[in-house]
Amino acid sequence: MIPLGWHQWKLGELLEIKHGFAFKSTHFNDVGIGYKLLTPAHFREEGGFRALEEKQKYYDGLVPNSYLLSKGALLIAMTEQAPGLLGSPVIVPESGVYLHNQRLGLIIIQSPLQVSYQYLFHILNMPDVRKQISTASGGTKVKHTSPQKIKTVIWPFPPLVEQGNIVKTLNQWDAAIDFAERLIDEKRLRRKGLMQQLPTGKRRLPGFEKSKEVRRTRWGNYPADWGYxxxxxxxxxxxxxxxxxxxxxxxxxxxxxxxxxxxxxxxxxxxxxxxxxxxxxxxxxxxxxxxxxxxxxxxxxxxxxxxxxxxxxxxxxxxxxxxxxxxxxxxxxxxxxxxxxxxxxxxxxxxxxxxxxxxxxxxxPLPTLDEQREIVKVISVADREIELLQAKADVLRQQKKGLMQQLLTGKKRVKV
Missing domain, CATH: 3.90.220.20 (DNA methylase specificity domains)
Known part of the structure; x- marks a missing residue:
């Protein structure tokens, strides 16, 4: 049973899906020249955009018309390059930066009075929707799907106003998750810096440095008061x-x-x-x-x-x-x-x-046992901070998943 006022649609009645372009790898580079290639690696398995940072690939060749993506564009992964990736959606964060690459489908809503892009993004993250996409997919080692198969998915949709209120509620959870993820990224970056500096003596902990002199080696300089x-x-x-x-x-x-x-x-x-x-x-x-x-x-x-x-x-x-x-x-x-x-x-x-x-x-490089243990302690504290933040983010994701199951099926309603 679906709530009064809701309507069950096939996705094909609401939208079209456009294939990406097969850009030639001869024009790929990783030094920042040209446009960024949007790939399945940008898609989080639970849905959402993942920045690739130093792993980002660029394209410096000619770009066909209509394959440069705008901010807010909604795309879907049509190949499962990682477990759970098939059917995962992403919303493009910037205009004129990312290219619509192959194996990704650009969703174009044909009935804007029936569904919004933001609401559809959340629908595509529902386990039952992913299951429909996976069941209809082909492939043995790597699952893949097509626009026509995705368009066979059936799901109930509320009126557009109620969709907007549901999106606002879920976006609050997304904001909390994003904030926790940013904190995790900051802590990981700090830990990376500590790992580069402390075990090699580039940075010394208070009370241990006996001399500014260094031991020069093929692999860098180490404190002269350390063994080697x-x-x-x-x-x-x-x-x-x-x-x-x-x-x-x-x-x-x-x-x-x-x-x-x-x-x-x-x-x-x-x-x-x-x-x-x-x-x-x-x-x-x-x-x-x-x-x-x-x-x-x-x-x-x-x-x-x-x-x-x-x-x-x-x-x-x-x-x-x-x-x-x-x-x-x-x-x-x-x-x-x-x-x-x-x-x-x-x-x-x-x-x-x-x-x-x-x-x-x-x-x-070998500091004293006391200094070794203090270095371990500092890194362990950094690891524990990351673990606690990750646990918090995981709890938020689980809570959001439960909320989605209630809101996107009409079992729980939001005020209109």
Missing amino acids: PRIGEIAKHVSTKNQGGASLPVLSCTKHRGLVDSMEYFGKQVFSKDLSTYKVVQRGQFAYATNHIEEGSIGYQNLHDAAVISPMYTVFEAGKKIDDRFLFLLLKTELYRHIFEVNTSASVDRRGSLRWPEFSRLHV
């Missing part, structure tokens, strides 16, 4: 195979999160059934992808008392001269990702790996 040992002097290689085939949790290593439970992360088994050749990683040990460390795939095992990991990984543990948490922060910096990349490229192993003998010869 090789990794092999403060850590040792560990290689214990799971010879008995014990049923231990299986880990994988990611670029950003470090070590994760494989089944939980991938949602399916991607590892061998026979775990007898896998390496055991005890709590407090490190593991890195021997063939992919240049991507930043290194992690610290603090998930289980013992777990196993693919034999393609190298496992090691730190000694008493260095705090595990400090070493992990240091090895996860962009500086050390670059050092790994350079040393992997220079490796005598033509497969591009960085095995323990080469890895152990790399140097690390």
Whole structure:
């Protein structure tokens, strides 16, 4: 049952959808020349615009008429390049900046007395609408849809005035979510700065600096009062195979999160059934992808008392001269990702790996244990601030989702 005064429409009775243009990649660049290309990466899975910052692609070729987007234009993702992306809508934030690219549909309302762009944006974020779009989609590995399929979606619509009041209510929640996201971005930027400065001594915490003198190295300058040992002097290689085939949790290593439970992360088994050749990683040990460390795939095992990991990984543990948490922060910096990349490229192993003998010869800056622990504490506080803000944003999203389910179906009405 829909409320009195509401009308159930097929989207095709209200709108048209225009395909994007296949811009030639020979004119793409990432140095800011030309117009910005709008791509599926700009679409949040829950709907809304995502700025790409340094990942933004530009187009410096000729632009066909009508493919330069205006502020307020509503587009829909017609391919699922990430889980949940199919059918996601976005509203263009600026005029004359973004290009209408392929795989994106520009929505053109044909019945402006029946529906508004803002209201339609919220409708396209409803789970039941996304389900209709997904069910009608094609493709095996990557789902995709078409304007004709999207136009078969059916949904009830209130009168235009009530639509406006619903939009105002939902926009208040969006504003609160956007504010929380901006705070998160600011905190992440601050953390990035701390990670660039504290573990390498570019910035010292109060009470620890003993001298202004620096140690000059190939990879930059470090405080002269810090040590500069090789990794092999403060850590040792560990290689214990799971010879008995014990049923231990299986880990994988990611670029950003470090070590994760494989089944939980991938949602399916991607590892061998026979775990007898896998390496055991005890709590407090490190593991890195021997063939992919240049991507930043290194992690610290603090998930289980013992777990196993693919034999393609190298496992090691730190000694008493260095705090595990400090070493992990240091090895996860962009500086050390670059050092790994350079040393992997220079490796005598033509497969591009960085095995323990080469890895152990790399140097690390080493402050006193007290300073290491203070650095860890500062970064941990920054992480906790981000976690709390992220939890707040997640709660707001859930509350908004519940409100949408009530308002956009007519179960709860707003005053007109």
